[in-house]
Amino acid sequence: MSSHVLENFLKENLEDLKGKGLYNEIDTLESANGPVIKINGKELINLSSNNYLGLATDKRLIEACNEATKTYGVGAGAVRTINGTLKVHIELEEKLAKFKHTEAAIAYQSGFNCNMAAISAVMDKNDAILSDELNHASIIDGCRLSKAKIIRFNHSDMDDLRAKAKEATESGLYNKVMVITDGVFSMDGDIAKLPEIVKIAEEFDLITYVDDAHGSGVLGKGAGTVKHFGLSDKVDFQIGTLSKAIGVVGGYVAGKQDLIDWLKVRSRPFLFSTSLTPGAAAACIEAIDILSNSTELQEKLWENADYLKQGLKDIGFDIGNSETPITPVIIGDEVKTQKFSKRLNEEGVYAKSIVFPTVPRGTGRVRNMPTAAHTKEMLDQAISTYKKVGKELGII
Ligand code: PMP
Numbered sequence: 001m002s003s004h005v006l007e008n009f010l011k012e013n014l015e016d017l018k019g020k021g022l023y024n025e026i027d028t029l030e031s032a033n034g035p036v037i038k039i040n041g042k043e044l045i046n047l048s049s050n051n052y053l054g055l056a057t058d059k060r061l062i063e064a065c066n067e068a069t070k071t072y073g074v075g076a077g078a079v080r081t082i083n084g085t086l087k088v089h090i091e092l093e094e095k096l097a098k099f100k101h102t103e104a105a106i107a108y109q110s111g112f113n114c115n116m117a118a119i120s121a122v123m124d125k126n127d128a129i130l131s132d133e134l135n136h137a138s139i140i141d142g143c144r145l146s147k148a149k150i151i152r153f154n155h156s157d158m159d160d161l162r163a164k165a166k167e168a169t170e171s172g173l174y175n176k177v178m179v180i181t182d183g184v185f186s187m188d189g190d191i192a193k194l195p196e197i198v199k200i201a202e203e204f205d206l207i208t209y210v211d212d213a214h215g216s217g218v219l220g221k222g223a224g225t226v227k228h229f230g231l232s233d234k235v236d237f238q239i240g241t242l243s244k245a246i247g248v249v250g251g252y253v254a255g256k257q258d259l260i261d262w263l264k265v266r267s268r269p270f271l272f273s274t275s276l277t278p279g280a281a282a283a284c285i286e287a288i289d290i291l292s293n294s295t296e297l298q299e300k301l302w303e304n305a306d307y308l309k310q311g312l313k314d315i316g317f318d319i320g321n322s323e324t325p326i327t328p329v330i331i332g333d334e335v336k337t338q339k340f341s342k343r344l345n346e347e348g349v350y351a352k353s354i355v356f357p358t359v360p361r362g363t364g365r366v367r368n369m370p371t372a373a374h375t376k377e378m379l380d381q382a383i384s385t386y387k388k389v390g391k392e393l394g395i396i
Pocket of ligand 1: 112
């Protein structure tokens with residue numbers, strides 16, 4: 001017999017969400033998550049994936065995945081510290097360190113997992129974390145798990161960060177103080193002010209932690225936001241995901257050898273959760289090799305992003321202040337934003353609406369993620385669909 005308390009809790013809360021229109025219906029893809037996707041038998045131009053470079057369907061990665069699967073099987077069979085460390089995991093970590101210009105790296109099963117692992121392995125209840133108010137959910141949860149005092153600073157507000165860093169370090173209340181930020185903020189596409197953050201960190205001896213999920217493979221000739229600013233030796237934790245530009249799945253920390261050695265003995269998802277599948281690890285190695293040897297895909301990504309941004313701007317949309325391929329089309333009103341996204345979908349363009357509470361009230365937007373795999377024809381079609389729907393809803 002199931003619990004009545006649980007049944008009532010679920011019923012009430014699900015009904016409440018559905019009543020408020022906040023229950024997220026999840027779409028099922030009948031195709032790969034490429035530049036064109038198929039949902040309910042209908043093909044749509046896809047502007048919602050994080051498959052920035054199109055590597056998720058790249059034949060070279062598929063081949064590498066298949067080969068490793070034949071050699072090692074589909075599963076790693078154990079956690080890393082028992083006997084789930086395979087040669088492909090070590091090779092991946094060596095490649096990641098080289099790619100990120102650090103002494104060493106450690107791989108996790110996802111980017112989310114990585115933040116849960118890394119923050120709490122180093123920070124505890126006697127410490128404080130200065131966290132940008134727009135940091136990703138996995139950073140927020142990782143901070144909470146550590147039990148450190150969380151001090152939020154206003155988004156990319158360096159005066160606020162400096163004042164809070166001064167107060168925290170001079171209070172004498174904390175053993176260690178960390179500053180933590182996304183490298184690229186995923187809702188607006190703006191880049192963290194890393195040179196200033198590093199300067200403040202040097203002044204107050206803060207530990208620096210940058211989650212570059214959306215910058216890796218995109219900025220710094222692929223090496224990410226930290227490299228983009230030439231700060232590879234000044235950031236303690238460089239976090240990345242293997243699921244976006246790299247096109248596979250997994251996460252990692254790149255940093256000094258001692259840090260990685262410590263994470264290998266103290267970070268709980270590394271110790272207690274089965275390692276990345278061999279096929280995924282091998283596909284990631286292939287992706288890093290591709291990115292290390294050529295910037296062709298990044299160039300294509302930026303070319304496509306600039307094209308889409310200019311096209312949307314030219315027809316009168318507000319595309320915010322993105323500094324990266326992330327292209328928000330800011331509509332404002334939540335209901336209108338959702339309607340806009342639905343109409344785009346009906347017209348053959350898949351671009352998700354993002355509204356409160358993910359972004360502040362009144363700043364609803366349709367977020368577009370152009371990739372290297374889109375053709376100009378696809379982008380032209382998307383832009384003309386935007387024009388049609390924008391006129392229809394009185395936005396342009
Ligand atoms: N950090 C940031 C900043 C992200 O945007 C994401 C992905 N949404 C993650 C971590 C989680 O990465 P993954 O999907 O690999 O778990």
